[in-house]
Amino acid sequence: MDATEEVMEARAGLQLINPAPYNAEAPAAALVGEITPTEFHYVRSNFALPDHDGTFEIGGAVDRPLTLTLDDLRALPAHEYAVTLECAGNGRLQMRPLPTGEPWGDYAVSTARWKGALLSDVLAQAGPAANGVEVLFTGADHGSYHLNPVLADTNRDDLWFERSLPLSLASDPSAEILIAYEMNGQPLGPDHGAPFRIVVPHWYAVTSVKWLKRIDVLTEPFSGEFQTGHYIYEWADRPHEPVALMRVRARLTEPEPESVIPAGTTTVRGKAWSGTGPITRVEFSLTGAGQWFEATVAEPTGPYHWQEWSFEWDAPIGRHTLMVRATDAAGNVQPEVPEWNRLGYGNNAVEVIYVDVV
């Protein structure tokens, strides 16, 4: 099997959103178990699959610029966590007016086990300068890019994918940010950032830069396109904000939306997650019920990934709308209406599905 065949096979289980750059949603099966099988993990790319020479550099405001390889990373203490990654544009299709941007449904979210070295360990080797404020990650992916597909004359000939984090966060061992080289026990596949990538728990996945090529310590905040142009909440009614931590959200995985199910007791279940704390409450409702019922929420089995919830429902014949709403430990709760912003990020509105009970 050549490299192209390998990539095509790895993509066979996904729902294509865009062939170039390649973007694909997870199937419903991605949300069934605690861990999403790699072949069902959604893929978000901004450019074509890049070449990568197997090294990355650490530079900028550091005492000891470094060039590291996969073997160098493997020589450092290994850490492995299940991490829920969600695209900031997940759920965009539900926003009205429909924002421009990849038409993600609700399946740009998955959970894999990611293994790698701690970013904080690698940064410590390089020795960030005292006046460093941010850490910039540059992927190997780049190419032409329309800053605004709707406007003419906004094309860039060669833009690189770059995102920064505060140095204080990046160098904090307790943040457990990974330079990951394994996903679900295997080396990273091409679509997931081979040979290594950043994985930032709790943050929307835009910050988890794939195909890592450079880490630069900056003495001024970064203001590149993917930091200040895209991935910004352009709210209609309040100041703009950068996309950062995942907003609290529950998904309903059973029964499937618009499915036909038999009348009687059925288990409604799904996943819930938040970047601002463990899920403390999941509530379930039906149109006309006029109230929310407490669902059962499983304890977290790790700090960085979704939790299971379930509710026993005695389903009567007819069409029924099912709604689920999560609350996290910080007190954040899902809104009933998607919070519209121009680029369509962070839709964590209460999910509403219907089923036909026969």
Place this chain on the structure above:
Amino acid sequence: MDATEEVMEARAGLQLINPAPYNAEAPAAALVGEITPTEFHYVRSNFALPDHDGTFEIGGAVDRPLTLTLDDLRALPAHEYAVTLECAGNGRLQMRPLPTGEPWGDYAVSTARWKGALLSDVLAQAGPAANGVEVLFTGADHGSYHLNPVLADTNRDDLWFERSLPLSLASDPSAEILIAYEMNGQPLGPDHGAPFRIVVPHWYAVTSVKWLKRIDVLTEPFSGEFQTGHYIYEWADRPHEPVALMRVRARLTEPEPESVIPAGTTTVRGKAWSGTGPITRVEFSLTGAGQWFEATVAEPTGPYHWQEWSFEWDAPIGRHTLMVRATDAAGNVQPEVPEWNRLGYGNNAVEVIYVDVV
């Protein structure tokens, strides 16, 4: 075949929403042709199927109270029109927060050929009094009813389905309101109001009272539950209004939502209608297109039913969101965001679907 079997067979082609009272959406096939086959015409009921003795009375403020039969109606000049009937709650499922009420998707709309006597002819026989202001229609359907399913103590033991229209409209021959006794060339079936019903062109179908039992000329405006409690737009930001004429709307019937279609030229098509004038314009758009394209709109083939529209689209591989927007001769145009009201009526927002092109 007994009466129950006949009813069950007539319902076999529909999508059940509620078994009691019986409510069912049309299948997609209902919107394919100019006329919806009777077995695919949606059904909206507020109570159980009533008994009907084959007569209706005209009373109240009239000179000559009458009792009429089907034969009496058939003896009057017959009029037949294709009429698009839409439930005021059609599209409720798309509103957020989700309103209470029957969870209609987007298929509580159909077009049949309705034949009957003119209401104005029948009223003229009875001779409305000079001080008459409204005409009240009473169906044979009645029963217990929760005025507000969410609140306790709002149950009525025996409510009848009653709706009024202004006398000036009801007695205007040019309004062509029918007391219909045939649907698509056959006697009315039980779910469609047998033996006769009102059909009011251009109005949301709540006014087209089924199983007609009484017509009363009133000297004061009617204020019953289905006139002033339900079927009212309870807007959040402006005065409440009664549900009346159908709001301008286009539906996209091909390709089917969420379907997988081959790349290349494909005809996108559908229906458009309005209670406030013929459709003069239909526009089509795609996410990221940043503009609306003119679709081809067929001339109306009658005054009271939907028009065809189509657009030739060169579909590239990937997921694409399709949007369609209609404008009518009065200048009304569909909004991009559903206009929320507490009971969820009149959602005529631009339809957004997606297809996966392979």
